[in-house]
Amino acid sequence: MKIFVCRGCAEAEDLADETINRVVSRLPDISSDYIGEPAAYFFAVSQRIHQEYLRNVRKKEADVPVEMAVVQAEPAVDLLSEDIETEFECLERCLEKLPTDKRQLVLEYYQQEKQAKIDHHKKLAEELGIAVNALRIRAHRIRRTLEACVHGCVEQQPAH
Numbered sequence: 001m002k003i004f005v006c007r008g009c010a011e012a013e014d015l016a017d018e019t020i021n022r023v024v025s026r027l028p029d030i031s032s033d034y035i036g037e038p039a040a041y042f043f044a045v046s047q048r049i050h051q052e053y054l055r056n057v058r059k060k061e062a063d064v065p066v067e068m069a070v071v072q073a074e075p076a077v078d079l080l081s082e083d084i085e086t087e088f089e090c091l092e093r094c095l096e097k098l099p100t101d102k103r104q105l106v107l108e109y110y111q112q113e114k115q116a117k118i119d120h121h122k123k124l125a126e127e128l129g130i131a132v133n134a135l136r137i138r139a140h141r142i143r144r145t146l147e148a149c150v151h152g153c154v155e156q157q158p159a160h
Helices: 001-007 010-032 038-063 073-099 100-109 114-128 130-157
Strands: none
Touching: 001 010, 001 038, 010 073, 038 100, 038 130, 073 100, 073 130, 100 114, 114 130
16 A cells, blocks of 8 residues: 555555555466566556556546546646656666565565564564674665765656
């Protein structure tokens, strides 16, 4: 859901449900051959669903007669949403460039909220055989790398 919410999707919960439904429907076909982190597969499916969502939104907007169209947002808001989308596209590219173990760690690290996040960090550190503080440092270093990559990617994008 967070992925869809951060991308400004009005139907984030429905899109997350659709992601889960599609993955579950494909499990019999892929479970015996799939190698890798399941979260990566969910992420890839969510990307496709987001693209479908954007196509549907654009189609709905195109179906509205010009005389009935009403401008509801200021240009600055439109630019902001375009910038956010560019940042997420860059983040996705930068995540793909990371080695699998680092990508998996950073995706795992930033899951959950509040107490569940703390408990998750303890469990993750235990699984890796390191202290929670060492886990925090690793995640921070990966995040710095990602931030630099995303910043560089965004700067390379053409101006709107």
